[in-house]
Amino acid sequence: VSTPYTELQLDTLREVANIGSGTASTALSQLLTRPVDISVPEARAVPLADAVESAGPADMAVTGVVIPVVGDIPSVVLCVFRIADSEKLCELLGVEGGSEVGRSALAEIGNILGTHYLSSMHAMTGLALEPAPPQIAEDMLGAIVATVLVEHCGEDDLTLFIDSELTVEGESCSLSFLYVPGAAGATHLLTCLGMA
């Protein structure tokens, strides 16, 4: 059974996400040789249907890269790129959008972001968080987000998700980045941060 989180706990998770996405954005910035901005992360615990809805229009075509996380907290990182943004990213990397190489490049971006995010979380908490190989899908936003949430925390009463947005400066190209620890994982995470 999941616990409701206090505002202070959610703030702590936001701060962890802030540091994590900061590290991830530095890595993306090096890859693209362009500055990358991060938004203030959001951490919320809401019913699953609300979490899916808050991700954006369910029907919108997007590319999703899922990085399953194994180790102390079985959890998941999800990167979502709008189609126009995924094409822009491919262009910045000098590969053709929509091609097999393009998909592989996006999976690799997801992988790099996820790995840096997780390693920064490891540095803060001492938890072993290992990324598994990325899985990629081009599909409806709602279908991707719902499937990931259901597989990882479908049985929780509330879905806790930590959401960051990265924007490539001057290119109007952004991507959103979701970390879903699950109820048990979130408790574990907060315990390691002394906030349980």
Place this chain on the structure above:
Amino acid sequence: MVRIGELAASANPGDVLVALGLGSCVGVALVDRGRRVAGLAHVMLPESPKSGPQLRCADAAVPALVERVLELGARRSQLEVALVGGAQMFAGQDTVTVGARNGVATRAALDAARLRIHAEAIGGGKGRTMRVTVGGDVEYREAGGELQHLLPATGAGAARHTVEATA
């Protein structure tokens, strides 16, 4: 709009029930065309966990949906059933996915309710959106695809019109 884990039914002809972005979830439509009653459940999990809302799970949602449409005047013997969803969204998953389990559990729940499936678009690797028009058709659209027709099943006396989803 029928959100994930929810269900809805209506007896107002022309009302449209929609489940957007069915990935591993399964949309279950029950239709009595003669009485112009239809219901749609957006099933999220195969079996009910010990706590939490139960209607999100196949084993609870299917009987609840049947009850809803019967209350609105549908006849059990005239109910047509269409299923959409249960996809495996991400390639390379080696475990039995929630999508596949949702499909199996939904079939079992319909079996238990003694209802036959008339049309379906289950499995495959793409998300789908499902539209049920009360007194009208049941349709779905696959990500990047065209609107497809499910009910009424075409062809004289078509016992079962199965739409094989492309993997």
